[in-house]
Amino acid sequence: MFHPGNILFSFIFFFLLWLPGGSGAVHAAKVPDPTEQLRPYVDKVVEILTDPEFKGEEACIKRREKVMELAQERFDFNEMSRRVLGPQWRSLSGDEQDYFVGLFTTLLEHVYIGKIEDYTDQKVAFRDQRVKNDRAQVETDIIDKNVVIPVSYIMLLKDGQWLVYDIIVEGVSLVRNYMEQFREIIRKDGYPSLLKRMEEKIQELQKSIGKPCPTDLSVDQGTS
Amino acid sequence: MARRTLSFILLASAIAVTGIVPRFSPAAANAAEIDFLSDDFYDYDDVSREAGDPLEPLNRVIFRFNDKMYIHVMEPVASVYAAAVPLDLRECIFNFFRNLEEPVRFLNALLQGRFGDSGEVLTRFLINSTLGIYGLGDAATRVFDVPPVEATLGETLAVWGVGDGAYLVVPFYGSSTIRDFTAVVGEGFGEPYYAWTDNYYYMGTVYAGKETNKLSMHLGEYEELKSVLFDPYVSFRNAYFQYRSKVRGQSRSVPDNAE
Numbered sequence: 001m002f003h004p005g006n007i008l009f010s011f012i013f014f015f016l017l018w019l020p021g022g023s024g025a026v027h028a029a030k031v032p033d034p035t036e037q038l039r040p041y042v043d044k045v046v047e048i049l050t051d052p053e054f055k056g057e058e059a060c061i062k063r064r065e066k067v068m069e070l071a072q073e074r075f076d077f078n079e080m081s082r083r084v085l086g087p088q089w090r091s092l093s094g095d096e097q098d099y100f101v102g103l104f105t106t107l108l109e110h111v112y113i114g115k116i117e118d119y120t121d122q123k124v125a126f127r128d129q130r131v132k133n134d135r136a137q138v139e140t141d142i143i144d145k146n147v148v149i150p151v152s153y154i155m156l157l158k159d160g161q162w163l164v165y166d167i168i169v170e171g172v173s174l175v176r177n178y179m180e181q182f183r184e185i186i187r188k189d190g191y192p193s194l195l196k197r198m199e200e201k202i203q204e205l206q207k208s209i210g211k212p213c214p215t216d217l218s219v220d221q222g223t224s
Numbered sequence: 225m226a227r228r229t230l231s232f233i234l235l236a237s238a239i240a241v242t243g244i245v246p247r248f249s250p251a252a253a254n255a256a257e258i259d260f261l262s263d264d265f266y267d268y269d270d271v272s273r274e275a276g277d278p279l280e281p282l283n284r285v286i287f288r289f290n291d292k293m294y295i296h297v298m299e300p301v302a303s304v305y306a307a308a309v310p311l312d313l314r315e316c317i318f319n320f321f322r323n324l325e326e327p328v329r330f331l332n333a334l335l336q337g338r339f340g341d342s343g344e345v346l347t348r349f350l351i352n353s354t355l356g357i358y359g360l361g362d363a364a365t366r367v368f369d370v371p372p373v374e375a376t377l378g379e380t381l382a383v384w385g386v387g388d389g390a391y392l393v394v395p396f397y398g399s400s401t402i403r404d405f406t407a408v409v410g411e412g413f414g415e416p417y418y419a420w421t422d423n424y425y426y427m428g429t430v431y432a433g434k435e436t437n438k439l440s441m442h443l444g445e446y447e448e449l450k451s452v453l454f455d456p457y458v459s460f461r462n463a464y465f466q467y468r469s470k471v472r473g474q475s476r477s478v479p480d481n482a483e
Contacts, residue, residue: 084265111452147441154260168260171470176266180462181454197454201276207449224300 019111034136034155035129041074041099042124042140049122068109076163077105079156083165084179086185103198111174112167136162275388275401277461283393287457295445298439307442316360317437321361321417322372323352328414333375336383341373348372374471377411378404378437382472391461399464 045067048054054063082089083099089097090137122144129138134157142149154166154173166175259265277283306314326349333342348364356363364370381403382388388400397422400408417434418427452458 002387086266107452125469130261132261137260152260166260170467171258173265176453176466177459177462179266181458184458185454201452201454 002159031131031157031162032162033129034131035126037162038138038153038155038164039126041070044070046122057133059119059163064109066112067113069113071109074164076156076158076165077101077108079171080104080108080175084175086179086183088182088191100195103202104193104203107198110202122145130204132218138207254279275391275465278389279390281391283391284457286393286395289395289462290393291456293396299443299446302436303443304441306434306443309440311441313483314437314440317442318399319352320359322342323349323356323436324416326352328377328411329373329375331414332377332380333373335380336375338375344370344373355362376404377407379472381407390402391464399460 035214036098048063048066048070053059053067081097081104084104085092085100092100095103122142125141127139127141129136134156136155138153138155140153142152143152150168150170152168153164154168155162155164167174167175183196185197232353266449271314295384303463312457319395326345330349331341331343333339333345345369351364351368352359352362355361355367365372378401388404392402392405394400397405397408403458412427420430421427
């Protein structure tokens with residue numbers, strides 16, 4: 001199958017596509033490629049996480065802010081909140097919905113960043129993608145030393161932008177996992193009590209931010 | 225003998241609970257066909273779809289017990305172990321045990337009608353037992369690109385029509401269902417490292433050693449995860465079922481781009 005000519009041809013083809021103006025014209029007509037949109041975001045996050053300037057305890061908060069800034073562009077926290085609340089979402093007023101989105105976004109910040117910043121020398125490999133109408137799944141592997149964590153991004157196409165509304169870590173959907181926890185709380189104690197518990201949880205997590213980042217705690221387990 | 229009786233009772237009760245008629249249907253095991261891109265995925269109630277949780281009060285007690293044991297006993301032991309034994313060696317030990325489990329995996333893949341996968345398991349076993357030096361290295365993955373395949377007895381029972389029974393939290397073991405844990409006990413008969421001895425004390429030691437080794441590679445993950453959860457019991461139950469359908473979905477090796 002291998003043919004040197006093919007490679008040369010792909011190179012030329014690739015080059016032509018990326019000439020100024022060329023790329024936009026080719027892609028605008030069709031559905032944009034989800035991986036191509038996700039990749040720059042992931043690359044930037046990895047860059048921040050592995051940047052020596054952002055390593056260590058004091059840089060922890062700064063690093064989180066940077067990553068969250070990036071995440072705001074690529075994640076659709078509104079869509080995530082709607083899904084995680086299920087039927088409850090529809091019974092809320094606009095203001096109430098906004099308030100929930102705010103809480104849930106802060107919570108996800110801790111969950112998501114806590115997860116990715118564990119892997120200090122990480123690389124991200126893009127494995128595969130699947131597009132179905134306005135939905136897409138991009139499969140990646142986070143590779144850190146000898147550990148490989150499969151992470152999939154579930155995305156929705158909105159105004160030409162693929163926005164993430166769920167993350168699947170090792171086959172476990174984050175949204176669905178929280179959905180079930182929230183549903184149990186709402187069923188047992190009602191929606192106001194869910195809000196109260198979220199506020200408490202966030203306070204608790206904010207406090208632990210001042211302490212060493214998880215990264216600094218877990219360095220010794222791999223290398224010894 | 226007691227072990228045999230215990231596993232028979234468990235199996236019998238699983239069958240009684242679910243009222244099964246053994247019938248081979250690979251699709252049944254994959255009832256929870258997952259498509260993350262479909263809205264149905266976010267619609268259904270996880271537990272009731274796969275297996276109910278009628279034992280929740282008891283399960284919660286065992287969950288709390290496991291939680292305390294994990295934090296106060298298992299993890300401290302594994303940390304000391306991790307500090308004493310280099311990572312490379314720990315990986316060799318992990319590979320060694322995993323390789324010894326391959327014949328049981330092979331049989332299960334075969335019983336599930338996954339002939340391609342069973343061939344891969346056999347290939348892995350042959351390569352790793354020889355070139356991998358008694359299974360210490362995973363030459364099959366690294367050199368020959370034959371990655372690990374999962375095939376459990378629980379899955380085999382599912383394929384043959386045995387229902388889950390109920391969600392179960394097992395002391396020192398964690399999330400399972402009546403069927404799957406019965407299968408785990410049953411698989412114990414097939415694992416050579418439990419056959420080395422007849423003494424339960426030593427069997428327990430082998431299990432503890434194997435698990436400590438595995439845990440030493442995942443230190444601190446549990447606490448960190450727990451800190452962002454509202455109801456760890458519900459979250460772990462949900463994650464167990466989600467993870468299980470992922471492993472089983474993969475093993476059915478449906479090409480992803482089939483549309």
